[in-house]
Amino acid sequence: GQQLNQSPQSMFIQEGEDVSMNCTSSSIFNTWLWYKQDPGEGPVLLIALYKAGELTSNGRLTAQFGITRKDSFLNISASIPSDVGIYFCAGLLLNTGNQFYFGTGTSLTVIP
Amino acid sequence: DVKVTQSSRYLVKRTGEKVFLECVQDMDHENMFWYRQDPGLGLRLIYFSYDVKMKEKGDIPEGYSVSREKKERFSLILESASTNQTSMYLCASSFLGVGNQPQHFGDGTRLSIL
Numbered sequence: 024g025q026q027l028n029q030s031p032q033s034m035f036i037q038e039g040e041d042v043s044m045n046c047t048s049s050s051i052f053n054t055w056l057w058y059k060q061d062p063g064e065g066p067v068l069l070i071a072l073y074k075a076g077e078l079t080s081n082g083r084l085t086a087q088f089g090i091t092r093k094d095s096f097l098n099i100s101a102s103i104p105s106d107v108g109i110y111f112c113a114g115l116l117l118n119t120g121n122q123f124y125f126g127t128g129t130s131l132t133v134i135p
Numbered sequence: 136d137v138k139v140t141q142s143s144r145y146l147v148k149r150t151g152e153k154v155f156l157e158c159v160q161d162m163d164h165e166n167m168f169w170y171r172q173d174p175g176l177g178l179r180l181i182y183f184s185y186d187v188k189m190k191e192k193g194d195i196p197e198g199y200s201v202s203r204e205k206k207e208r209f210s211l212i213l214e215s216a217s218t219n220q221t222s223m224y225l226c227a228s229s230f231l232g233v234g235n236q237p238q239h240f241g242d243g244t245r246l247s248i249l
Contacts (some may be wrong), residue, residue, distance in 0.1 A: 065240030
């Protein structure tokens with residue numbers, strides 16, 4: 024199956040810093056999703072992107088659908104301790120029977 | 136508040152046993168999904184269902200089956216459990232209108248096969 028490459032694998036940042044992570048593939052996607060998973064819980068959908076070049080915000084989070092349709096980016100501004108968790112991207116691959124493929128995750132640690 | 140409930144948080148079974156993982160949603164969603172989550176591999180789709188008694192194979196259906204007799208309930212069955220099925224299992228649901236986009240996840244069942 025398809026695998027999306029997420030980077031970085033893990034991040035350790037100071038509270039207040041901005042965070043950037045991305046998801047890339049060699050294939051073309053027509054929808055991108057970003058999720059956050061807290062320890063011991065299921066993923067929560069943060070942002071959905073449906074068009075190439077689209078930029079969407081959800082509070083301090085901003086995500087972009089890459090122009091090439093092969094990547095997506097998530098930025099978190101002014102990080103706070105509750106941003107800790109694992110962030111996953113997921114993409115809908117064209118002509119795959121409408122299945123979403125998930126990235127391997129970026130683990131974020133925020134140091135107060 | 137929307138809710139996807141998985142019947143067990145932790146489960147320990149033996150090799151060769153038949154294992155049932157249950158998932159219930161209270162949002163009247165048409166779509167329901169079963170994923171497994173393994174370190175370094177992200178989430179991988181096992182099966183999904185878009186209606187009662189309907190099912191579609193995902194990326195890794197081998198060794199699993201599913202049952203959807205009622206709209207709110209989606210069961211994952213391990214016919215004969217093996218150690219390589221030790222994993223975290225996540226159930227999700229969504230409205231038909233958003234396509235096959237898993238919107239709401241349960242908190243997962245951590246299954247260990249001994």
